[in-house]
Amino acid sequence: MKLLVLGGHGFVGRSVVEVLRPTNHEVIPVSLRDGLDLLDCESTKKYFRKVKPDVTINCAARVGSLNLVTQQAADIVDTNMRMLVNIFRAAWECAPDTRLINPVANCAFPGHLDRYTEDRLWEGNLHRSVLSYGSTRRMMLILSECYMMQYGFKAINFFVPNMYGPHDSTDPNKAHALNALIGKAVKTHREAKKELEVWGSGIAIREWLYASDFGRIVAETIERINDYGFAEPVNVGQNFGLSVRELIEIILRQTGCACRLTWNRDMPDGAPKKVMDDTRFRKIFPNFEFTTLKEGITETIRYYESIYPY
Numbered sequence: 001m002k003l004l005v006l007g008g009h010g011f012v013g014r015s016v017v018e019v020l021r022p023t024n025h026e027v028i029p030v031s032l033r034d035g036l037d038l039l040d041c042e043s044t045k046k047y048f049r050k051v052k053p054d055v056t057i058n059c060a061a062r063v064g065s066l067n068l069v070t071q072q073a074a075d076i077v078d079t080n081m082r083m084l085v086n087i088f089r090a091a092w093e094c095a096p097d098t099r100l101i102n103p104v105a106n107c108a109f110p111g112h113l114d115r116y117t118e119d120r121l122w123e124g125n126l127h128r129s130v131l132s133y134g135s136t137r138r139m140m141l142i143l144s145e146c147y148m149m150q151y152g153f154k155a156i157n158f159f160v161p162n163m164y165g166p167h168d169s170t171d172p173n174k175a176h177a178l179n180a181l182i183g184k185a186v187k188t189h190r191e192a193k194k195e196l197e198v199w200g201s202g203i204a205i206r207e208w209l210y211a212s213d214f215g216r217i218v219a220e221t222i223e224r225i226n227d228y229g230f231a232e233p234v235n236v237g238q239n240f241g242l243s244v245r246e247l248i249e250i251i252l253r254q255t256g257c258a259c260r261l262t263w264n265r266d267m268p269d270g271a272p273k274k275v276m277d278d279t280r281f282r283k284i285f286p287n288f289e290f291t292t293l294k295e296g297i298t299e300t301i302r303y304y305e306s307i308y309p310y
C-alpha cells in the first residue's frame with residue numbers, strides 16, 4: 001500500500017514514519033519543507049492527484065505550547081482550520097479511496113471533564129487555554145462526519161494524549177510538555193546548573209503516550225483498516241495519569257540531575273486533570289502493550305543527550 005504521512009518530518013510524523021518504514025508498504029513523508037503547503041488548496045489537490053495514497057496519516061498542524069496557542073490564538077485557528085479543510089477536500093476530490101487517519105489531540109475534550117470517554121466530546125466547552133487549537137481538533141471530527149454523510153469518505157480518528165519521545169523541537173515554545181522537561185533536565189545536568197525552572201505549578205495531571213506507540217497503533221490499524229471498530233473515534237488511552245511534579249522527579253532520578261526546582265506560576269497549567277478512558281481501545285487492541293514511562297523516558301533522555309553534545 002502507498003502510505004502518505006502529512007507532516008511526516010514533524011515530531012509525531014517522524015515517529016510514525018520510523019515505525020512504518022520497515023513494513024512492506026511504500027511510505028511517503030511530506031511537509032512544508034518539501035514544498036507542499038497545505039494552506040494552498042490547489043497545490044494540495046495536485047499533490048493528492050499525483051500520489052493517490054491508499055492511506056493518509058494526517059500529522060500536519062501548526063502546534064505549540066499553551067503559551068503560544070494563547071498568544072497567537074487567531075493565527076492558530078486560522079491556519080489549522082484552513083489546513084484541515086484543504087486536506088479533506090483534496091483527499092476526497094483527488095484520492096477518494098484514501099483512508100484518512102487523524103491523531104486528534106485530547107485538548108478537544110471539554111475542559112471540565114477529568115476522565116475522557118469518546119462519547120462525552122461535546123458535553124461542554126474547551127478549557128480556555130486551548131480554545132484556539134482544541135477547536136480545530138474538534139473540527140477534525142466534524143469534517144470526518146460530514147464527509148462520511150455526504151460522500152461516504154472514510155476517516156479514522158484517534159483521540160491521543162500528550163506524546164513524548166525523540167525528534168521533538170528544541171524550541172521551548174514548541175517542544176511538548178514532557179519532552180521540554182526532559183530536555184531541560186538533560187541540559188541542566190550537562191551544564192552542572194543548580195536550579196531548574198519548570199513552567200506552571202506542577203499539579204496538572206496528564207496522561208502520556210510514547211510517540212512510537214502511536215506509530216505502532218497506526219501500523220496495526222493499516223493492517224486491518226476495514227475493521228468496524230474504526231468507524232467511531234477511539235481513545236488511545238491507558239486510564240492513567242501523573243502530575244508534572246511526579247514526572248519531574250522521575251526525570252531527575254533518571255538523568256542523575258540533583259538540581260533545585262523552581263516553579264514558574266506565571267505560566268499556565270491548563271486543565272487540572274486529563275485522563276483517557278481505555279474501554280473502547282481495549283476492545284479493538286486487546287493485546288497492545290504500551291511502552292512504560294520508565295523505558296520511554298530513558299529513550300528520550302538518550303535522544304536529548306545526543307543532540308546536546310558535551
Ligand SMILES: NC(=O)c1ccc[n+]([C@@H]2O[C@H](COP(=O)([O-])OP(=O)(O)OC[C@H]3O[C@@H](n4cnc5c(N)ncnc54)[C@H](OP(=O)(O)O)[C@@H]3O)[C@@H](O)[C@H]2O)c1
Nearest residue numbers: 007009010011012031032033037038060061105160162163
Ligand atoms: N505532540 C503531541 O503530544 C500530540 C498529541 C496528540 C495529538 N497530536 C497531533 O499530532 C499532529 C502533529 O503534531 P506534532 O506534535 O508532530 O507537530 P509538529 O512537530 O509541529 O509537526 C507538524 C508538522 O506539520 C507540518 N506543517 C505545518 N504547517 C504546514 C503546512 N502549511 N503545509 C504542510 N505541512 C505543514 C510541519 O512541516 P515542517 O516539518 O516542514 O515544518 C511539521 O512536519 C497534530 O495534529 C497534533 O495535534 C500531537
